[in-house]
Each structure stands twice: as structure tokens, then as C-alpha cells.
Amino acid sequence: MAILVDDEILLDYGIKPSDPPQYPIGGLRPGSVVISHGHLDHCGIAANLMDIKPDMFMTPVTRDMAVLLARDTMKIAESKGYVLPFIYEDIRDFELLSNTVNYGTDFELSGYNGRLYDAGHIPGSASVFLENENNSLIFTGDINDQDTHLIKSMQTLPTADITIIESTYFGSDHNPRDKLEEGLIASIEETVDSGGWAVIPAFAIGRTQEVLMILAKHGIQAWVDGMGVDVGNILRSNPAYLKDPGLFNKAFRYANIV
Numbered sequence: 001m002a003i004l005v006d007d008e009i010l011l012d013y014g015i016k017p018s019d020p021p022q023y024p025i026g027g028l029r030p031g032s033v034v035i036s037h038g039h040l041d042h043c044g045i046a047a048n049l050m051d052i053k054p055d056m057f058m059t060p061v062t063r064d065m066a067v068l069l070a071r072d073t074m075k076i077a078e079s080k081g082y083v084l085p086f087i088y089e090d091i092r093d094f095e096l097l098s099n100t101v102n103y104g105t106d107f108e109l110s111g112y113n114g115r116l117y118d119a120g121h122i123p124g125s126a127s128v129f130l131e132n133e134n135n136s137l138i139f140t141g142d143i144n145d146q147d148t149h150l151i152k153s154m155q156t157l158p159t160a161d162i163t164i165i166e167s168t169y170f171g172s173d174h175n176p177r178d179k180l181e182e183g184l185i186a187s188i189e190e191t192v193d194s195g196g197w198a199v200i201p202a203f204a205i206g207r208t209q210e211v212l213m214i215l216a217k218h219g220i221q222a223w224v225d226g227m228g229v230d231v232g233n234i235l236r237s238n239p240a241y242l243k244d245p246g247l248f249n250k251a252f253r254y255a256n257i258v
Contacts, residue, residue, distance in 0.1 A: 001042050003139065003164060004030065008110040010054070011128060011139045011164075012036055015044030015073070020082050023048075030054050032109035034116075036141030037125035038065025038205060044073060047086040050093040055109055059116065060100040061124025061241050064234045065205055067095045072227060102240075103155070120144040120154035122206035123241040127157055136160040142168065146177065149213040150206065152243050185218050204228045209235060209248065216251035225258035 002024045003011040010030035016022040023045040035043045035058040043066040046056070058066070070091045077084045101107050103126065107114045116126035121142040128139040138160040147153050188198040202208045204227035212232075215222045224232075232252050239245035 002028075004028065005130065005137065006110070008032065009034065009112065009130065010049075012042040012141070013044075013046045013049065014039070014041040016041060017044070020080075021073070021077075021084075023085075025085055030110075032057070034058065034109070034114065034128050034139075035062055035066060036128060036139065037119065037122055038062045038069060039122070039142070040069055040073070042141065044069060045085070046070075047090040047094045048084075050086065050090040050097070053093070053097060056094070056098040057101050057107055057109060057114060057116075058098060059102065059124040059126055059241070061234060061238045062126070063095065063098045063100050064238075065124065065231065066098075067091060068227065068230055068234070069205075070094065117155040117157055118152065120146075120151060123151055123209075123235055123238070127154065129158055129160065131160075135162065137162040138164065140165045142166050147243065148177070148210055149217070150210045150243060150248065151241070181214055184214065185220070188215075188220060202228070205231050208232075209252075212255050213248060213251040216247075216254045221254060221256065223256045223258050229257055 001012040001014040005011060008031045010028065010033045012035060013033065017040050025048065029052050032055040033049060035046060046066060047070050074084065074088060101116055103116050103118050112130045112132045115129045117129065119125040119127045119141045121144050125141060127141050127143065130137045138157055143154045143166060145153050191198045200211055202211050208224060208228035209232055212222055212224060235242060236249060236252065242248050
């Protein structure tokens with residue numbers, strides 16, 4: 001994902017985690033960059049811009065997750081012999097030079113006024129509103145209009161002349177979350193009661209923490225390791241971006257950290 005507005009503002013700069021990874025490079029020299037959230041396909045190649053040092057804007061959680069992902073991407077590339085267009089020093093500069101912005105706070109960038117709204121996708125995710133004297137634009141990023149255990153649903157967005165909206169699940173129907181949760185718990189209990197172990201593969205950012213909260217709610221103790229723990233620590237340091245920080249901390253403490 002990478003959208004260039006007026007040749008000056010870059011909205012997201014992501015990487016496709018294929019083998020080898022794919023990413024847009026060449027010819028991009030934006031004056032400003034806004035990162036909507038900390039997933040690889042939206043922030044994974046942003047460190048590549050540090051040679052021109054544009055003004056970078058994102059929430060504090062997104063900044064921390066983007067740094068975590070960039071370092072992990074470097075480790076994977078080194079282990080597989082890939083050459084990425086950025087180095088560890090670029091990741092350091094990205095972390096130091098990024099401007100962190102909370103929801104609802106106005107900021108100036110390349111002739112526009114910007115504002116971030118909670119997108120309800122993962123902690124720190126944002127929809128981006130840009131406005132100048134001539135027109136306005138909304139970039140939704142990835143959005144979710146339902147509360148989860150971890151975060152609240154997306155905020156209402158202002159009207160705009162142009163809207164760029166994600167459509168990952170356009171036209172798809174999903175079962176109610178509570179029914180899916182009941183099915184997950186029933187499957188786990190059946191497996192454990194039969195003497196087995198339940199292994200739950202989950203994305204490290206957002207999904208792992210949501211699953212931990214579901215399991216804790218039902219009195220099921222889990223083991224979690226790796227990046228899922230790192231992300232959990234980032235979220236504990238940014239309680240304002242969680243629906244119920246107390247319940248999240250309780251679920252995190254209830255889990256066994258490997």
C-alpha cells in the first residue's frame with residue numbers, strides 16, 4: 001500500500017511479505033508521510049525514506065510497531081539472504097524522526113492540515129483526514145466498525161471531497177463475533193478434555209492480544225512468545241489506545257510468557 005497525494009504526501013508505504021518481499025521503490029520523494037497503522041503492508045518499507053527525511057506522522061503505537069516490524073524484517077532478510085533498501089541506521093532514524101500524533105490533534109504537512117481518527121482496526125490504527133483551502137480527502141486505512149475485546153470500533157469520519165476506502169471484505173458476510181468466540185472456546189475445551197494441546201496461530205499484532213483476552217475471559221491460561229509478547233508490552237505502555245487497559249493487563253498477566 002502506497003498512495004501519493006499531490007506528489008507531496010505519501011499515505012502508507014508497505015511491503016508485501018512474499019518470498020522474496022515486494023515493495024514500491026524509485027522516484028518517491030515526498031515532503032510528508034502519514035502511516036495509518038503498524039502492519040507490514042502499510043508501514044513495512046517506510047524506513048527506506050530516511051535518505052530524504054520527510055516529515056513523518058503516525059500515532060505513538062504505530063511508530064513503535066513499525067520499528068518492531070522493520071527490525072524483524074531485517075532479521076528475516078539476513079537469514080534468507082535478501083537485500084533490503086534500508087539498514088538498521090535507517091530504522092533508528094525512523095524511530096527518532098517520526099512525529100507521533102494522537103487522535104483528533106491537528107498537524108500541518110505539505111500545504112495541508114491533517115488529523116487522525118481511530119480506525120478500529122488494531123491499536124493505534126488511524127484514518128487520515130487531509131484538508132486545504134481547495135479540497136479535502138479521507139484515507140480510511142484498514143477499518144473496523146465493531147468493538148472487540150481489545151479496542152473500540154472506528155470513529156465517525158468527517159465528510160470529504162475525496163474518500164479512499166479499503167475494501168478487503170467488501171461483499172463478504174461474517175458470522176457474529178460472539179458465535180465465533182463460542183466456537184473457539186468449545187473447540188479448545190474439547191481438545192484439552194481429550195488430553196490434547198490447543199495451538200492457536202495468530203498474527204502477532206492485534207490478533208494475539210485479542211485471543212489472550214478471550215482466553216482469559218473464559219479462564220483458559222495460554223502460553224505466548226516472540227513478537228506477540230513484544231507487542232503486548234508496547235500496548236501496556238500505551239493504555240489510551242486500548243478499550244479496557246485493566247482487562248488487557250489482567251489477561252497479559254494471566255498468560256505464561258515464554
